[in-house]
Amino acid sequence: MKKTILTGLRVNSELTLGNYLGALLPMVRLANKYSEKYNVNIFIPDLHSIISNIDGSLKENTLRSIKYYLAAGLKLNENVHLYRQSRVPAHAELTWILNCIATMGEMGRMIQYKEKSEGKESANVGIFDYPVLMAADILLYDASFVPVGEDQFQHIELTRNLAERFNHRFGDTFTIPEDTKTQVKFMGADTGIRIRDLQNPEKKMSKSTPGENSKIMLSDDPDRAAKKIMSATTDSLEKIDFNLETQPGISNLLQIEALVNDVPLGEVIREWAGKTRYGDLKKQVSLSVSNLLISFQKRLAEISDDRVENLLPEGEKYANAVANAKLAEVYEKVGLR
Numbered sequence: 001m002k003k004t005i006l007t008g009l010r011v012n013s014e015l016t017l018g019n020y021l022g023a024l025l026p027m028v029r030l031a032n033k034y035s036e037k038y039n040v041n042i043f044i045p046d047l048h049s050i051i052s053n054i055d056g057s058l059k060e061n062t063l064r065s066i067k068y069y070l071a072a073g074l075k076l077n078e079n080v081h082l083y084r085q086s087r088v089p090a091h092a093e094l095t096w097i098l099n100c101i102a103t104m105g106e107m108g109r110m111i112q113y114k115e116k117s118e119g120k121e122s123a124n125v126g127i128f129d130y131p132v133l134m135a136a137d138i139l140l141y142d143a144s145f146v147p148v149g150e151d152q153f154q155h156i157e158l159t160r161n162l163a164e165r166f167n168h169r170f171g172d173t174f175t176i177p178e179d180t181k182t183q184v185k186f187m188g189a190d191t192g193i194r195i196r197d198l199q200n201p202e203k204k205m206s207k208s209t210p211g212e213n214s215k216i217m218l219s220d221d222p223d224r225a226a227k228k229i230m231s232a233t234t235d236s237l238e239k240i241d242f243n244l245e246t247q248p249g250i251s252n253l254l255q256i257e258a259l260v261n262d263v264p265l266g267e268v269i270r271e272w273a274g275k276t277r278y279g280d281l282k283k284q285v286s287l288s289v290s291n292l293l294i295s296f297q298k299r300l301a302e303i304s305d306d307r308v309e310n311l312l313p314e315g316e317k318y319a320n321a322v323a324n325a326k327l328a329e330v331y332e333k334v335g336l337r
Contacts, residue, residue, distance in 0.1 A: 005030060005038050006143035008045040008085065009065060017216035017225075017289065018195030018205030020072070020296075021259040022149045026187055028072040029262065030147055035079045041141055042069060043319070044084045047091065047133060051126040066308045068218070071300040076311070083315040085137065090323035094136035095129075097330055098162050101169070102132050106161070111154055135159040140323040142175035147187050150194045151204065153180040170333040173326075195256065198232040201248035218300075222293040226286035229253070240272045240281055250278070253285045260288040 007027045009015070015024065031040045044062050062084060074080070085091050107113070110131055117123035131154075138146055138159050146156055156177060163174040178186065187193075197203045199214040209215055216225045234249040242265070244251045254272065258265040272281060331337040 002037070002039050002079070003145070004041060004141050004143040005034060005145045005147070006041040006043070006138055006141055007147050008043040008048075008137065009068075010045055010049045014064070014207070015068060015218050016195075016205050016207050017218065017256070019207075020068075020218055021256060022193040022195050023147070024068055025072050025259065026193065027147050028069060028074045030187065031080060032073065032075045035075070035077055038079065038145075039141075040080045041143065041319070042074075042080065042082050043088075043137065044082075045137065046084055046086045048085070048130055051124065051130055063305050063308045066311065067300055067303045070303050070308075071296055081315040081318050082311050083319040084312065087312075087316045088140075088319045088323050090140055090320070090327040091133065091136050094140055094323075094327055094330060095133045097334065098132050098135055098139075098166070099129065101165050102158075102162060106158065107131065109154075110158070112151065131155045131158050132162070135162050138177055139163055139174045140326050141319075142326070144175060144178055145183060145186050146177055147183065149204075156180055156183065166330075166333075173329060173333055193255070193259070195259075196248055196252040198228055198252075201233060201252050216289065216293075218293070218296065220293060222290040222297075225293055226290045229256075229286035229289055230282050232282065234278050238276045238278075240275045240278070242269045250281070253281055257281075257285045257288055260285075260292050 007023070009019065009023055027042070031042065034040065044065050046058050046062055049058060049061070066082060069082075076082075107128060110128075112131070113123075113128050116127045134152075134155050135158060139162075146159075148156060157180065160176055160179065163176050167173055167176075177183075195205045197205050197209060197214045198216070199211055203209075205215050207215060207217070213228050213231055216228055220228075232249060232253065234253075235247055237247060239247075240250055240254075241247055242251045242254050254268050255265060258268040261268075275281070328337065
């Protein structure tokens with residue numbers, strides 16, 4: 001049987017350059033590379049999306065999310081499956097089963113929960129529990145590879161733990177996803193990809209950060225985006241080197257340059273090794289980002305809602321068939337059938 005690659009991006013709003021380079025574009029490149037050999041499940045995690053905000057924009061955001069994949073160059077064939085999470089009820093049903101073998105202790109240790117609930121008087125339960133839903137998303141399809149950014153590595157390990165725990169109690173049921181080291185190697189990266197805030201490179205680039213110059217949105221005017229790169233925070237060391245600890249701003253620019261142009265990070269590092277003019281690096285990265293946005297925005301404008309809506313029924317038929325079969329096996333194992 002073909003192994004499965006699975007990924008999904010929340011659809012609350014438009015994406016940042018960090019979302020695009022760190023998650024969407026690598027996934028598209030992987031899908032195009034491996035879709036003849038693997039099943040590639042690309043799902044829209046609309047159930048995850050309501051964790052932060054429940055409103056009437058989900059349909060619009062869902063269509064836009066799929067357009068992003070197509071505009072990024074996703075090539076469709078019989079092994080690429082597009083579907084909405086909420087149209088496959090097995091995701092929510094398996095989450096309950098997994099909740100009953102997950103522990104409060106391991107959930108409370110999730111870094112994403114701590115970050116998302118920080119400073120809030122009362123965080124909703126979905127923020128606490130969504131890693132279990134993520135585990136269900138993965139395990140229903142026996143996915144081996146789940147390309148994610150480094151901020152999701154802990155959730156992959158939770159998924160592995162829950163699958164191993166279930167298999168130990170009830171017999172072999174779930175495929176154990178590969179560990180994060182193997183995942184990173186499969187993605188063709190040396191480390192997990194995490195594009196940094198342009199003004200505070202100690203943090204990841206986020207659409208929720210208030211400062212406009214801290215992030216680049218996919219809808220940004222290309223010239224405006226170039227100016228944001230030119231104003232990016234660097235350091236005073238006067239050397240160009242890739243070191244996320246001592247030079248996070250410079251390292252971020254090098255990583256952006258590599259990802260935008262689809263070249264190995266090591267190649268970009270060697271190209272700039274020994275150079276000291278930060279302005280030259282910024283000019284090169286700003287040009288690369290500007291060109292990326294120009295071509296991406298042109299392709300995006302050419303994709304209609306009708307085209308997207310016509311793609312979904314076939315993928316959702318496939319997803320329900322696979323997920324329901326796995327859920328039936330789980331229900332039988334735990335004695336519900």
